[in-house]
Amino acid sequence: MRKILVTGANKGIGLAIVQAILKNHDDTFVFLGSRDAERGKKACETIGSDRAQVVALDVASDDSVAAAAEQVKAAVNGESLYGIVNNAGIGLGSDALETVLNVNVRGIKRVSDSFLSLLDKSSGRMVNITSASGPMYVAKCDQDKQRFFVDPKVEWGAIDALMSAAVKAGDEADAYGLSKACANSLTMCLAQNHPSLRINACTPGFIETDLTRPYAESSGKSPADLGMKSPQEGTRSAMHLLFEELDGNGWYYGSDAVRSPLDKYRAPGDPPFAGD
Numbered sequence: 001m002r003k004i005l006v007t008g009a010n011k012g013i014g015l016a017i018v019q020a021i022l023k024n025h026d027d028t029f030v031f032l033g034s035r036d037a038e039r040g041k042k043a044c045e046t047i048g049s050d051r052a053q054v055v056a057l058d059v060a061s062d063d064s065v066a067a068a069a070e071q072v073k074a075a076v077n078g079e080s081l082y083g084i085v086n087n088a089g090i091g092l093g094s095d096a097l098e099t100v101l102n103v104n105v106r107g108i109k110r111v112s113d114s115f116l117s118l119l120d121k122s123s124g125r126m127v128n129i130t131s132a133s134g135p136m137y138v139a140k141c142d143q144d145k146q147r148f149f150v151d152p153k154v155e156w157g158a159i160d161a162l163m164s165a166a167v168k169a170g171d172e173a174d175a176y177g178l179s180k181a182c183a184n185s186l187t188m189c190l191a192q193n194h195p196s197l198r199i200n201a202c203t204p205g206f207i208e209t210d211l212t213r214p215y216a217e218s219s220g221k222s223p224a225d226l227g228m229k230s231p232q233e234g235t236r237s238a239m240h241l242l243f244e245e246l247d248g249n250g251w252y253y254g255s256d257a258v259r260s261p262l263d264k265y266r267a268p269g270d271p272p273f274a275g276d
C-alpha cells in the first residue's frame, strides 16, 4: 500500500484530494490530517473507507506536528510513506500576516521537519498546495524581491528572514500572496535539499470552498459567476504531482497540471513555462 498524508483534509480541497486518491488508486492508504480530531473523524466517516485514518494535526503547532509524526510512524510500523500533501491553509480573510505565515509557510516547514524522514528515500513525493496568488504577488514586487522569489537555490534562513522582516514592517497588504510566494520558495528549497524525492507545488485553481465563499458573498456574485470550480476539479494538479511521471523538481504548476512561472500568472491552457 502507498501511504499518503494529507494535511487540512477534513473539508474543501484537502478532503477532495483524499477522496480522489482513494478512488483512483486502490493501492493507497491515507492519513487524513485534521487540526480538530472530531472534524477529521466526521470527514473520515463521510468517506467510509477502511483505507483512511484520522491524524490530529495542527500545522501551526510544533507539538501537534511532532505528535502526529509519532502516530504515523507507529502506524506505518517500519514502512515508509509514499506521499505528503501540504494542503492546510488560511488567509483570504482578515488574519494577521504572522498568523497566515505560521500556517501557510511555517506549517509546511514543520511538517517537512517531522515527516520527511518517513518518506520513501527514492520514490517519495511531496505536493505543496500553494496558489496563483503567489506569482501574482511576486509580479508586483521590485526587481530584488522578484529575483529572490524565482531563485531555485533559496535557503530556508533567507525565507525565514524575509518573513520576519515583513511581519516587523507590518507588511499586511497581501498577507496571503506573500505567504504563497514564500511557500513556493520553500518548495524549491526542499527540492534542492532532497534531490531524490519529488517535491513540487501547485495551485488548485479558483475553487468554491469555505476559504473563498466569503469573497463571493462580499462581491454580490455567485461562486459560479465568478468562475469558481468544485473541490473535485481542484484536485487535478495535486493528483498529477503525486502520481504521474514528472520532468522536474521544485517546480510550481498551474491548476491544469502544467508548469507555471513563479513571478507572473499563467492561465490554464496557456503554454507551459519553459524557464530555468
Ligand SMILES: NC(=O)c1ccc[n+]([C@@H]2O[C@H](COP(=O)([O-])OP(=O)(O)OC[C@H]3O[C@@H](n4cnc5c(N)ncnc54)[C@H](OP(=O)(O)O)[C@@H]3O)[C@@H](O)[C@H]2O)c1
Binding pocket: 007, 008, 009, 010, 011, 012, 013, 014, 034, 035, 036, 039, 057, 058, 059, 060, 061, 087, 088, 089, 090, 103, 129, 130, 131, 132, 203, 204, 205, 206, 207, 208, 209, 210, 211, 212
Ligand atoms: N479555494 C481556492 O480557490 C484556493 C485557491 C488557491 C489555493 N488554495 C489553497 O488550497 C488549500 C485548501 O484550501 P480550501 O480552499 O480547501 O480551504 P478550506 O475549505 O478553508 O480548507 C482549509 C483546510 O485547512 C485546514 N487548516 C487551517 N488551518 C490549519 C492548521 N493550523 N492546521 C491544520 N489544518 C488547518 C482547515 O481546517 P479547519 O476545518 O479546522 O479550519 C481545512 O481543513 C489552502 O492551502 C489554500 O490556500 C485554495
